[in-house]
Amino acid sequence: MKNRTAHSTTTDNCSVVVFDFETTGMSPQYGDRVIEVGAVRLEDGRQVDQFQSLLNPQIALSHFITDLTGISDAMLTTAPDAQQVIADFHEFVGHSPLVAHNSSFDKRFLISEFERYALPVPTQFGCSMLAARRVFPQAPNHKLGTLISFLDLPCASRFHRALEDARMTAALWTRMAQQLKTDYGFDQISFSLMQKLGRISMRSAADFLQQAARKEQEGRGC
Secondary structure (H helix, E strand, O other): OOEEOOOOOOOOOOEEEEEEEEEOOOOHHHOOOEEEEEEEEEEOOEEEEEEEEEOEOOOOOOHHHHHHHOOOHHHHHOOOEHHHHHHHHHHHHOOOOEEEOOHHHHHHHHHHHHHHOOOOOOOOEEEHHHHHHHHOOOOOOOOHHHHHHHOOOOOOOOOOOHHHHHHHHHHHHHHHHHHHHHHHOOOOOOHHHHHHHOOOOHHHHHHHHHHHHHHHHOOOOO
16 A cells, blocks of 8 residues: 655755665566665655555565565555556656665666656665765664664664665664764755765765865855
8 A cells, every 4th residue: 555645846956755665686687676665755854755655566576575574475466556656656756866775776676667667767866875984984884774773763663664764764864964064064965965975985075075065155055
């Protein structure tokens, strides 16, 4: 069953959609499909909207995936049609930038599913894992569960369900923005800043952030 609140149509660069997929396997290149979509919309650090649905790709699940996610073939049999869910998710995203933890994985599946149904593919992606490596280099590692524990953020009852993972990723994204404001004096943290941060070398991160903070003080913020 789809689960969402009222859709926001804002396209402000400070609004992002944080999403997560559960899938039948590791790669759409080998025929793997999405089985659950979860997403939250962040506006100025607040979760203002959400989207969640199982979907039926008409592919049997392995025991590994069922054990990992708790999602069974029986649950997918009664789930909505995959094309409709992906279309609804596409509408939910709108023109907002997208964020995921280890986004290269989810991005591959998003492109595959959107192209399957001839939907325009978004071009703006941010990765909370890459950004966290630069904001919190002292963390034991940068898996989502480790970061949630390390930063004492609210933890879901279980990992590997799409909406719960998206909510935790959104909390991490917000926490990173707060840390950058504290450490560097930013008034606002834009998506583009976080996206660029994830792409530069870790040893260049501090210089990059200091320069960006100075530019903001000169009137070039979010």
